[in-house]
Amino acid sequence: MPQLALFQKRINEEIPLSQALGIRLRSWDGRALLLSAPLAPNRNHQGTGFGGSVYSAAVTAAWAVTELALADLGLRGAVVVQSGNIDYLEPVDRDFYVICRLPGGEIPDRFRKSLARHGKGRLDLTAEVFCGEPTTEPVAEPVAVFEGRFVVQDARSRVNL
Template identity: 80%
Template sequence: MSQLSLFQKRIHDEIPLSRALGIQLHSWDGHSLLLSAPLEPNSNHQGTGFGGSVYSVAVTAAWGLTELALWDLGLRGNVVVQSGNIDYLEPVTSDFYVICRLPGEEIPERFRKSLARHGKGRLDLTAEVFCGEPTTMPEGDPVAVFQGRFVVQDVKSRITF
């Protein structure tokens, strides 16, 4: 089973809401995480994406990126969202996907040093929400943009998912 498949199972097992939202992981390249969710279980009374669902999928993308980045460093820790904000720019009118990228396409040196020295660190992330078929190279503008700070504590050497 691939790292992404194992992580997909972990997300659904440890975050039951992710299963109800229909979150599916598509790719992790060490720099960006791509995941998607269907509109139908995440719709509101107007037939567009419910704000809470869109927010939850975006938070899951950023949390997941943090977890996978730790994995790639050979580490594990307690990852939690410290703060988060989302701007809804357009209605979510179809199945949607989220891309979350590491700042500057790499794990920030300051974050690495903090993990090594203190066993904890903070990572500020942006996750962009798009409508349509999941792709790492979207053609249009995002319909929503999440910005959040994630805190990692109790960092230790990795064990398997």
């Protein structure tokens, strides 16, 4: 089973809310993650995206980027969100998707070094939410922008598990 399919299964099992929201991992190229969610199970009383659902999809994308970056380094650790903030810029009026990219398109050296030296590290990430058909090259502006800090503790080689 490909890495992304295995990770989708893990998310569904370990974060039940992700399945209820209909979150689907679409692509991971080692630099950016694309995930999507349907509006129907995530709508509010006005028929637009419920703020909590939009936030949950965005924080899931950023958490997943941290987990996938660790996996790409051959590591596994305890990943948690330390802080997060979202700006809602426009209503989510249809199915939506989230793109979260590694800063500068790569795993930051400071993060790598901290993991190697201390077995822990922090990663600041931005996840952008868009409406419409999922793509890694959106033409519209984001409808929401999440910024968060993720902490990794107890990073260790996946081989030793």
